Each structure stands twice: as C-alpha cells, then as structure tokens.
Amino acid sequence: MATPLSADALLRALKAEGCQVVEYRSWRTHNRNHKGSWGPVNGVMIHHTVSSGEDSSVALCYNGHASLPGPLCHTVGGKSGKLYMVGHGRANHAGSGDDDVLTAVVNETALPADNEANTDGNRHFYGLEIVNLGNGKDQYPTVQYDAAVRWASAICRAHGWNERSVIAHKEWQPGKIDPHGPVEGRGSFDMNAFRRDVAERLKHAASWSASSPTPSSPKPKPAPQEDAMPTAKEIADAVWKYQLASPTAEKGTDPNRTAGTFQRWGDQHHADVIARLDRLTAAVERLTAAITKS
Structure with a gap:
C-alpha cells in the first residue's frame, strides 16, 4: 500500500x-x-x-x-x-x-x-x-x-x-x-x-531504451610509430627517379627528365668528352711548343 x-x-x-x-x-x-x-x-x-x-x-x-x-x-x-x-x-x-x-x-x-x-x-x-x-x-x-x-x-x-x-x-x-x-x-x-x-x-535505469545500443569502450588509439629510416638503396632509388626541372615542362618538372636519365646520358657521353679534352690538351701543348721555339 x-x-x-x-x-x-x-x-x-x-x-x-x-x-x-x-x-x-x-x-x-x-x-x-x-x-x-x-x-x-x-x-x-x-x-x-x-x-x-x-x-x-x-x-x-x-x-x-x-x-x-x-x-x-x-x-x-x-x-x-x-x-x-x-x-x-x-x-x-x-x-x-x-x-x-x-x-x-x-x-x-x-x-x-x-x-x-x-x-x-x-x-x-x-x-x-x-x-x-x-x-x-x-x-x-x-x-x-x-x-x-x-x-x-x-x-x-x-x-x-x-x-x-x-x-x-x-x-x-x-x-x-x-x-x-x-x-x-x-x-x-x-x-x-x-x-x-x-x-x-x-531492471535498468529509467532512461533506458531497448533500442539503445549498449555503450562500448572506446578503441585505444594505436601508439604512434617512429618513422623508419630509409635504406641506402631506397635513397639511391629515390634520387635516381627524381624529376629534374625543365624549361619546357608545364609544371616545372619533366617526367622524362629524371636524375636517372640524366646520369645515363652523362655515362654515354663521358668517353667522348674525355677524348675531346685529350685532343684539346695536345693542341695546346703543340701551340705552346711552337711559340717557345720562335
């Protein structure tokens, strides 16, 4: 009662x-x-x-x-x-x-x-x-x-x-x-x-609703991971693929003008450059000798 x-x-x-x-x-x-x-x-x-x-x-x-x-x-x-x-x-x-x-x-x-x-x-x-x-x-x-x-x-x-x-x-x-x-x-x-x-x-608090989802514990955030240091090979690969600036490229770089292609071009022309330098050196020496005799 x-x-x-x-x-x-x-x-x-x-x-x-x-x-x-x-x-x-x-x-x-x-x-x-x-x-x-x-x-x-x-x-x-x-x-x-x-x-x-x-x-x-x-x-x-x-x-x-x-x-x-x-x-x-x-x-x-x-x-x-x-x-x-x-x-x-x-x-x-x-x-x-x-x-x-x-x-x-x-x-x-x-x-x-x-x-x-x-x-x-x-x-x-x-x-x-x-x-x-x-x-x-x-x-x-x-x-x-x-x-x-x-x-x-x-x-x-x-x-x-x-x-x-x-x-x-x-x-x-x-x-x-x-x-x-x-x-x-x-x-x-x-x-x-x-x-x-x-x-x-x-059985529940007055505010309970059968359609309400049961609150769940928040998922812990993953611990921040330190950035892994790149290997020497990864650095070399990145440099090799780096795009170089070109006056003809619309956005400042040219996908066909990478450090790798530039290096390959240099390798291909290295011998020719050395030969030309040798010839130029010999010409200078001959010219110097002629001037000295006269």
Whole structure:
C-alpha cells in the first residue's frame, strides 16, 4: 500500500522514464474525490477506450459521458505515443472488482481468476486508457504500446513495485475484455508479455531504451610509430627517379627528365668528352711548343 504520488512527482516519474507527456486542461485538480477515497494505491490498470481519434478520445476521458462522469482514467495513451494527463485523484476507470485479485496485487503474487465484483478499484489503481476500438482488429502501434509500458514502469518504479502490480481491466472485473486487439509485431495484447516488458524496464535505469545500443569502450588509439629510416638503396632509388626541372615542362618538372636519365646520358657521353679534352690538351701543348721555339 502506498500514498498516491503528487501531480508533480507523477510527472517527474513519467518524464524520467522517457514518456512524451501532455498536460490536458486542469488535470491536476480534476477527480472524483468527493465520491470516495483516493488511496492507498496498490497498482496500475490498463484499459482500451473503445473509441478512435486521439483528440476526441482524450476529451471523452476527461469529460466522461452522461452515465459516467469524467475523468475516466488518469492518463490517455494516444496512437502517436503521447500520454495525455486528464485526471489526478479518484477516477471512474476500474469500478468494482475481485478482492482476491487486489490481495494478489498487494502481495505481488500470481493473479487468481476474477470471479466477483465486490471491491472498489477506483480507490486503489492508477488507470491508463489506450486509444483503441477494442474490436480485435484495431492495431496498437509499437510506439503506443511502448508508451504504455513506460507509463506503467514509471509508476511502479516510483512506488518501488514490481511488474505484478500491473493488471488489466479484464483481470480485475468479470466480463471485461480490455485491453484487446493486435499489437504491432507482437500478436494479441498479452498482459503476461506486457508485465515481462515492464519487468525488463525495471531492471535498468529509467532512461533506458531497448533500442539503445549498449555503450562500448572506446578503441585505444594505436601508439604512434617512429618513422623508419630509409635504406641506402631506397635513397639511391629515390634520387635516381627524381624529376629534374625543365624549361619546357608545364609544371616545372619533366617526367622524362629524371636524375636517372640524366646520369645515363652523362655515362654515354663521358668517353667522348674525355677524348675531346685529350685532343684539346695536345693542341695546346703543340701551340705552346711552337711559340717557345720562335
């Protein structure tokens, strides 16, 4: 048993759980407390609205109708994934249900079959109405289902409850079928699966998301390596291939005018240069001798 959360505490819990919350009209003071007690609270209850259209469904749950005044729940779960706060305090959502079910919720044990309606549920349960026709064909989008899981988890986390404090209207009051219908990618709305999803969330921090990748340790940067000294052959090869400047080259160097080609040209003309030098030396010597005799 627990004291109901204040409006501010409830909002903080929902937002911490990653819920997209919309505060609708004067929800903080909108309740049926003049008709009976609100609390102690023992759990959360999931319903479907038997309606379509997000805005109209929110208005219906806030205002109620001729035979059942609003608020008809505390929160409305839209197909968009938004959670609309429509009431805080006693709300007309649970009605009368099975006292054995309430005992199981209080003790957080397996639920018995609901076979009687002898206990006031509006006093003991937070209520979520999920927008759905309840005809077995209208689908609950993944984002809507996930918002419902987060809503239930947030309240359970705030009170220190586990997933067994979460029940469906159909598990509380005989003759009810909600929530009913297909969940995107999951088949029929199954409360055991829903509770497992709540249990999984409660294992993690409120900010956890099943789709979030697990943070991994950053890979260490490779240690900087010293530049290897080039070998003598590598230096010689580089020099041999070095392109020399040429006045006819567009970019200052000529790929056909490398140190290697220049060296090969020099080798080819070395002997001719030496021979010419020898002849020039001999001519100079003869000329010198002739000048000396005269």
